Amino acid sequence: MTDPLSPLDRPNSYIGRTVPRPNLERLVEGRGTYVSDMTLPRMGHVVFVRSPYAHARILEIDTSVAKQAAGVIAVVTGAELVEQCSPWVGVLSHLKGLKSAPQHAMAVDRVCWQGEAVCAVVANSRAQAEDAAEQVQVRYEELEPVTDMRTALEPHIPVIHPELGDNLAFERSLDAGEVDKAFAEADAVAEAEFVFGRHTGVTLEARAVLADWNPGERRLTVYQGTQAPHMMQNIFAKHLALEEAQVRVVCKDVGGSFGIKVHVYADEMATAALSKRLKRPVKFVADRIESFVTDIHARDHVCKGRIAVKQDGTITAFAIDDLTGIGPYSMYPRTSAIEANQVVNLVGGPYQARNYRARARVVFQNKNVMCQYRAVGHPIACSVTEGLVDLAARAIGMDPLVIRSKNLIRDDAYPTDSPSGLKFEALSHHASLAKLKQMMDYDGLRAEQKRLRQQGIYRGIGIASFIEVTNPSAAFYGVGGARISSQDGVSVRMDATGAIIVQTSLTEQGQGSEALTAQVVASALGVALEKVRVILGDTDNTPYGGGTWASRGAGIGGEAAWQAGKALRMNILKVAGTILQTVPELLDIDQGVVVDKATGRERIGLDEVARITYFRPDTLPADFQAELLATRHYVPRQYPFAFTNGIQASWLEVDTETGFVTLLNHWCVEDCGTIINPQLVDEQIRGGVVQGLGAALFEHCRYDERGQLTNGTMADYLVPMASEMPDIEVGHVVSPTLESELGAKGAGEAGTAGAAAAVANAVNDALDPFDVTITEIPLTPSVILKALGQRSG
Amino acid sequence: MDKKVITLTVNGESHRLEVEARTHLADVLRDELALTGTHIGCEHGVCGACTIRVDGAITRACLLLAVQAEGAMIETIEGLSETGEIRDLQDAFRNRNALQCGYCTPAMLITAQDLLLHNPTPDRATIRDHISGNYCRCTGYQAIVDAVDTVAKARQAAGERP
Known part of the structure; x- marks a missing residue:
């Protein structure tokens, strides 16, 4: 912090310091508590019988043999479980026209995707439940599946939910500026169809839930690997006919989330309903095949894009037409229209062009459900935008960095907005680009590329600028009627020894929520980090709040922690002032000791303040009551979202004989505002980049025309492994949001937002001598060879 | 059964x-x-x-x-963990934030120790190759490679000391 008056510039501040996360020690010793590790007395294990068909009517389920199998507690069909669990419809009122059909915890009379549960078997062990599940006989009448999103709206294609009238879940159009005029007056127009494969999160710990209905207490406790415990508390109560106060959701260690674990899954609802029905704990842990066919999938877009450019490099218009298939239901409660909506919002976002036309259509199909996964919509919008910008540059013969520097929104233009109505408080596209250019030695790489081409070695540079939605306000979900909190609460108290206990509504799945909360509170108070213990992930024991998703933890929960820490500091200083017979304004806390603010002279230790408060209040004035607990909440109000920005670059080599891509280096410069822990931010970026690289090169849920997932194992669905990944260099520009005192914006999704776009642009750059343009990911060897083959005829 | x-x-x-x-x-x-x-x-x-x-x-x-x-x-x-055999690796993982959710970590540590027992002076590519059978969805691997590299060098330096 250069400003000496910054509120963050506290004695012994941990803001901006790399310190190890307090929760890592138990994890490196294998002493974490993941839901899959937990057992409770009388616990039953549930295994689901799942549909082998993408679309079929259930004619009969015969459970008689399974019920007699060893160790079986209960066998319950979807129709039977309706008694315990009401259906839901995944719509939000602010996504106008979004429609979906009621979805049950298990299919009742019809299955709509391969993998949908139809019957549950609960037994004393998982193995016994699996044995018995094989004895459940289900008769199906197979129905025509709708699998190709490109034809899903055609009149001869069956309508999956006839009561909805058609397979169109949602459509949004936008027309800003004078698009037709811009294209008519352009010196060059480039267009392409961008294809994005379906992929998924592949959390290493599969989804897991342990539900415990206690009839004596009339309370349901759900141990769940979820990112949003309070949201789940509401959902369990609503659909199991309970009051929210009857439901406690506990979230201990979670083996990866990335948006996969922020949704309401039918089988997890069924598990809770089964616990209520059977009056005992029931545990569900998905196996890997179940994960592939039921964890939400993401992307699966076909987006046509056009760009208009002048010969001087000025980009004048973008136009897109996006189509995405979301499976048979819009997910609940966040809906499956958000990704397409984000694509419409974000295309062209980094650039000055004011003419923009977009259409997005979201269609139903008989494949696994689709919903929000890390960087929701951003990879689509970024790949389309940046792919078009490269095509425009090629069309007028301009360097990719030069065309970007001509068109990116100027760093002194803020506050400003986008043609789609996004409000930007302060972004740093040009500073980021300049930093990237220097970090990667752009000119040096261009020279190397030219030299190697003469030897038949084809290397490419790909650039991708992006903007990222972080710190979402109620504009994201709350305004649409979802009971998903956009605010967070933090309570901070000092115990009788002067140690600090923090309860936050954030959750932790490895991002560092616990660490950043401890750092912020320690800084606000003026105590050593080791004195701060953070409690999170428990609806009974934390303030109400959103949890950890949409890059909101540091920006929203962090600010609540800052405000709560400041409030407790003032409360402590009031006690100290009373003891020392001075005013609190003249005091401060430094390293756990109350000091004179002006001189730093030590006056009284926090342990002593605590001792007097708790054990000798008789020595304090009769009209003074000490309060060593403070709670504060925070939500952004000025800006619906705190946009961040950044730019990535990829340097890679394409083997034109085999089609293999070797990633040589990757750079990311991003601006998340105030950085609380530089190491955690960098590692969020790197992890995010690698998820984007997986999408770019490997990851693809491959369905056949009957709606069968053909690669539902980790041997067949490829994910990035260490030897294929490059080192990733991360740089920062810092533009704090002025809406909060902390000034932090999100960083969790920036890496994923732009990585695939950078790789795709680099592959096309490498193949420039072959006059090949590929706009499809994953960029598998066969995709690359096919493109090279088509060129040579 | x-x-x-x-x-x-x-x-x-x-x-x-x-x-x-x-x-x-x-x-x-x-x-x-x-x-x-x-x-x-x-x-x-x-x-x-x-x-x-x-x-x-x-x-x-x-x-x-x-x-x-x-x-x-x-x-x-x-x-x-009890014997202390991999204490240095655990410390390095913690200090380098070479784990996020921690689910792959116990196995990753055991795999890293296996490498260092058989090859005390691995370069980064060798480290990446050896841990390539261990999937980590969170870190992107670089922090893990850094942590293993740090321990390899520290053990070597300790071994060279008289």
Whole structure:
């Protein structure tokens, strides 16, 4: 912090310091508590019988043999479980026209995707439940599946939910500026169809839930690997006919989330309903095949894009037409229209062009459900935008960095907005680009590329600028009627020894929520980090709040922690002032000791303040009551979202004989505002980049025309492994949001937002001598060879 | 289902267990011995999350039936933490934030230790290659490579000291 008056510039501040996360020690010793590790007395294990068909009517389920199998507690069909669990419809009122059909915890009379549960078997062990599940006989009448999103709206294609009238879940159009005029007056127009494969999160710990209905207490406790415990508390109560106060959701260690674990899954609802029905704990842990066919999938877009450019490099218009298939239901409660909506919002976002036309259509199909996964919509919008910008540059013969520097929104233009109505408080596209250019030695790489081409070695540079939605306000979900909190609460108290206990509504799945909360509170108070213990992930024991998703933890929960820490500091200083017979304004806390603010002279230790408060209040004035607990909440109000920005670059080599891509280096410069822990931010970026690289090169849920997932194992669905990944260099520009005192914006999704776009642009750059343009990911060897083959005829 | 009696030495303790022939070692460690530091990710030998040491060799516990491990000496993350054998690796992972959710971490540490026992001076590419059977979705691997590299160099420096 250069400003000496910054509120963050506290004695012994941990803001901006790399310190190890307090929760890592138990994890490196294998002493974490993941839901899959937990057992409770009388616990039953549930295994689901799942549909082998993408679309079929259930004619009969015969459970008689399974019920007699060893160790079986209960066998319950979807129709039977309706008694315990009401259906839901995944719509939000602010996504106008979004429609979906009621979805049950298990299919009742019809299955709509391969993998949908139809019957549950609960037994004393998982193995016994699996044995018995094989004895459940289900008769199906197979129905025509709708699998190709490109034809899903055609009149001869069956309508999956006839009561909805058609397979169109949602459509949004936008027309800003004078698009037709811009294209008519352009010196060059480039267009392409961008294809994005379906992929998924592949959390290493599969989804897991342990539900415990206690009839004596009339309370349901759900141990769940979820990112949003309070949201789940509401959902369990609503659909199991309970009051929210009857439901406690506990979230201990979670083996990866990335948006996969922020949704309401039918089988997890069924598990809770089964616990209520059977009056005992029931545990569900998905196996890997179940994960592939039921964890939400993401992307699966076909987006046509056009760009208009002048010969001087000025980009004048973008136009897109996006189509995405979301499976048979819009997910609940966040809906499956958000990704397409984000694509419409974000295309062209980094650039000055004011003419923009977009259409997005979201269609139903008989494949696994689709919903929000890390960087929701951003990879689509970024790949389309940046792919078009490269095509425009090629069309007028301009360097990719030069065309970007001509068109990116100027760093002194803020506050400003986008043609789609996004409000930007302060972004740093040009500073980021300049930093990237220097970090990667752009000119040096261009020279190397030219030299190697003469030897038949084809290397490419790909650039991708992006903007990222972080710190979402109620504009994201709350305004649409979802009971998903956009605010967070933090309570901070000092115990009788002067140690600090923090309860936050954030959750932790490895991002560092616990660490950043401890750092912020320690800084606000003026105590050593080791004195701060953070409690999170428990609806009974934390303030109400959103949890950890949409890059909101540091920006929203962090600010609540800052405000709560400041409030407790003032409360402590009031006690100290009373003891020392001075005013609190003249005091401060430094390293756990109350000091004179002006001189730093030590006056009284926090342990002593605590001792007097708790054990000798008789020595304090009769009209003074000490309060060593403070709670504060925070939500952004000025800006619906705190946009961040950044730019990535990829340097890679394409083997034109085999089609293999070797990633040589990757750079990311991003601006998340105030950085609380530089190491955690960098590692969020790197992890995010690698998820984007997986999408770019490997990851693809491959369905056949009957709606069968053909690669539902980790041997067949490829994910990035260490030897294929490059080192990733991360740089920062810092533009704090002025809406909060902390000034932090999100960083969790920036890496994923732009990585695939950078790789795709680099592959096309490498193949420039072959006059090949590929706009499809994953960029598998066969995709690359096919493109090279088509060129040579 | 018929059960068989087996004897295993796990982290130095001898156990006599009745197991079904079909039960894999990871389930026995987790469900029978409550050694939940051995994690399960795919149960078909791809993700590496269940990596343990069996008679000194790193092994995927999901690919070994418990009955096949009769008489074997098994070491899990709990045992390796207790003996202090990988303390330096654990510290390096913590200091470098080489884990996020921590689910792959016990296996990743055991795999890294295996590398350093067999090759005390690996370069970065060798480290990446050796841990390529262990899937990590969170970190992007670079921090893990850094941590292993740091420990390799520190052990080497310590070994060279008189």
